[in-house]
Amino acid sequence: MDRIRIEGGCRLNGEIPISGAKNAALPLMIAALLSDETLTLRNLPRLADVALLSRILGNHGVDMAVDGKRPGQNGVQGDTVHYTARTIVDTTAPYEFVSRMRASFWVLGPLLARCGEARVSLPGGCAIGTRPVDLHLEGLAKLGADIALEDGYVVASAAKGLVGAHIDFAKVSVGATHNVLMAAVLARGETVLENAACEPEVRDVADCLVKMGARIEGAGTPTIRIQGVDRLHGATHCVLPDRIETGTYAMAVAMTGGEVELIGARADLLQTALDVIGAAGVEITPTNRGIKVARNGARIGPVNVSTAPFPGFPTDLQAQLMALMTTAGGTSEITETIFENRFMHVQELARLGADIALDGDKAVVTGVNTLKGAQVMATDLRASVSLVIAGLVAEGETVINRVYHLDRGFERIERKLGDCGAQIERLSA
Numbered sequence: 001m002d003r004i005r006i007e008g009g010c011r012l013n014g015e016i017p018i019s020g021a022k023n024a025a026l027p028l029m030i031a032a033l034l035s036d037e038t039l040t041l042r043n044l045p046r047l048a049d050v051a052l053l054s055r056i057l058g059n060h061g062v063d064m065a066v067d068g069k070r071p072g073q074n075g076v077q078g079d080t081v082h083y084t085a086r087t088i089v090d091t092t093a094p095y096e097f098v099s100r101m102r103a104s105f106w107v108l109g110p111l112l113a114r115c116g117e118a119r120v121s122l123p124g125g126c127a128i129g130t131r132p133v134d135l136h137l138e139g140l141a142k143l144g145a146d147i148a149l150e151d152g153y154v155v156a157s158a159a160k161g162l163v164g165a166h167i168d169f170a171k172v173s174v175g176a177t178h179n180v181l182m183a184a185v186l187a188r189g190e191t192v193l194e195n196a197a198c199e200p201e202v203r204d205v206a207d208c209l210v211k212m213g214a215r216i217e218g219a220g221t222p223t224i225r226i227q228g229v230d231r232l233h234g235a236t237h238c239v240l241p242d243r244i245e246t247g248t249y250a251m252a253v254a255m256t257g258g259e260v261e262l263i264g265a266r267a268d269l270l271q272t273a274l275d276v277i278g279a280a281g282v283e284i285t286p287t288n289r290g291i292k293v294a295r296n297g298a299r300i301g302p303v304n305v306s307t308a309p310f311p312g313f314p315t316d317l318q319a320q321l322m323a324l325m326t327t328a329g330g331t332s333e334i335t336e337t338i339f340e341n342r343f344m345h346v347q348e349l350a351r352l353g354a355d356i357a358l359d360g361d362k363a364v365v366t367g368v369n370t371l372k373g374a375q376v377m378a379t380d381l382r383a384s385v386s387l388v389i390a391g392l393v394a395e396g397e398t399v400i401n402r403v404y405h406l407d408r409g410f411e412r413i414e415r416k417l418g419d420c421g422a423q424i425e426r427l428s429a
């Protein structure tokens with residue numbers, strides 16, 4: 001398995017292109033199942049999760065064609081891919097795929113809406129807490145689906161089609177919102193989703209569905225209204241920029257010092273996180289190409305932060321913020337409210353010399369003067385990148401083992417950081 005080797009101590013200076021958002025790309029690709037016409041997606045990030053989902057969609061019968069690159073294109077622009085689900089040839093999403101990526105469970109709603117049946121394995125993905133799917137299943141049942149659990153599979157059917165309903169989610173869930181929204185666009189009549197996730201990726205998916213002929217109002221707010229239509233048609237959609245990648249590189253620059261322009265980044269997608277980084281003493285300036293992040297001289301100050309659904313501080317940036325706070329001038333408190341087991345990076349950061357005490361869902365991080373390089377293990381997607389951030393300032397060499405998690409969510413991270421002066425390389429197994 002590949003490893004990443006970092007020699008700490010270099011400041012970051014230059015430009016980093018921000019890729020299309022993984023968490024929008026995945027449900028957008030799945031939306032292709034809803035139409036027999038072609039959905040063209042631009043700015044798709046080149047990630048292991050995108051490749052795996054392509055295989056899953058291929059298994060359902062989706063044809064894919066990737067636009068070629070012209071000579072001179074430097075490879076940092078995202079891909080354009082055409083997805084055509086002319087005929088769904090298989091409504092089963094097998095364990096060997098779904099167990100490797102939780103988002104692939106979201107094929108359930110679209111398959112059910114289009115074909116009246118689906119058999120989807122219970123999901124896997126990052127080991128961050130129990131991550132049930134009860135909200136997905138309750139929502140789809142309200143739309144009239146019969147749902148049973150058989151041998152680790154969700155078996156759902158709606159022989160006479162789905163029917164619009166009023167669904168009040170007991171808890172905010174990004175995945176359940178995507179899954180039920182995509183099913184409801186082809187249900188008969190009106191569906192109202194209450195306590196829906198407001199994440200920008202939900203809005204992006206809804207925007208794409210509307211281009212495909214869906215009738216949706218209120219996406220991006222807690223109440224989404226959907227008027228079902230008989231069929232969706234083809235469309236072209238550009239994936240919005242990745243706010244988690246943006247926040248991650250902003251924190252990397254905050255950590256090392258220097259000045260980097262994040263090209264294509266949109267501040268409105270992560271204002272709370274940028275406010276926190278700003279409060280820690282980093283200069284954040286919107287530019288006409290993205291966002292400029294700069295820290296020159298002054299030490300990072302401590303912050304107290306709780307993760308929350310959008311527009312709150314994202315759980316997907318919690319590990320990176322913790323890495324940043326390990327060298328702050330003071331004590332920070334970071335509380336994780338979304339996932340119960342999302343502190344696996346703590347023991348790995350401790351190997352680099354971080355001083356972090358855990359108290360239930362709260363981590364108390366006391367800034368140290370220096371981190372020291374060591375061998376560490378990547379445990380999940382966001383935890384892995386927090387180790388990269390810490391490694392950028394740790395004295396000497398840090399080697400991050402098991403980087404496949406990193407490849408699931410960060411496109412060419414060693415090249416993007418290397419181009420800004422980091423000493424970072426991939427050691428292929």
Ligand code: UD1
Pocket residue numbers: 022023024026102103129130131132133134135136137171172173174175176315316338339340
């Ligand atoms: C998505 C994101 C992930 C992010 C998370 C929270 C993608 C591909 N993944 O994951 O990066 O960390 O949102 O912003 O977009 N829950 C239930 N029952 C359910 C579903 C969820 O109790 O049926 C709970 C979960 O255990 C968790 C909370 O709800 O505690 C939020 O999870 P959810 O928003 O569903 O996360 P994902 O969609 O899996």
